[in-house]
Amino acid sequence: MRLGILGPANGDVIGLARAAQILLDEAHAERVIYVGDDGALEQVVVSWASEIVGANPTGEALFKRAAARCARALPDEIDQFVEGERARLRLEVFVSLPSGHSRTIEILDGRVVLFVYDKAMLDEEDIFSASFLIYGKSDSPLIRKIGPRWFLSPGPVDQPGGGAIVLDDSVDPIAATLYDTDGLAIRTEVLATARAAKMSVQG
DSSP states (O other), X not given: OEEEEEOOOTTOHHHHHHHHHHHHHTSOOSEEEEOOSSSHXXXXXXXXXXXXXXXXXXXXXXXXXXXXXXXXXXXXXXXXHHHHHHHHHHGGXXXXXXXXXXXXXXXXXXXXXXXXXXXXGOOHHHHHHOSEEEEOOOSSOEEEXXXXXXXXXXXXXXXXXXXXXXXXXXXXXXXXXEEXXXXXXXXXXXXXXXXXXXXXXXX
């Protein structure tokens, strides 16, 4: 799996959209997590979805869109509708951290990956259980091993030299590649760690 991590927009929604597009189309991320705490990624995704399928691009409105566009449509028009909905579904790879002081935990190749906006919220239990601790609130990108654990931050998208990281578990050990918002791979680091038991928690 190629897991993309987007840094906070800090008001630069255009830069965030550019970085998200790079992770999807150039870095081939299969899932992208936004580590900001401002709802900016939702703005980007809703805007893209609206451009693809029109107003109210939610999944709940799919049948209304289908009824409106396909009831008397020609085969080519139905094909276009289906292609548009598939493109909308592709946007579901983008997710944001829960707002506030919540954490998200993922498992990547048997290792616990903990996501949080502000690393000051981490406690001893968080640090003990995780192999990778990824946070958004940072002035610059960071990939650093401290003891047996890796601390990573993509850095904000409105600053040069970072904005996105891809974790790739198709290689062993996992590799982390830092990207800037122009799509340039700035740095790749091999993240050697011990494996952990499988679990998935959000909240």
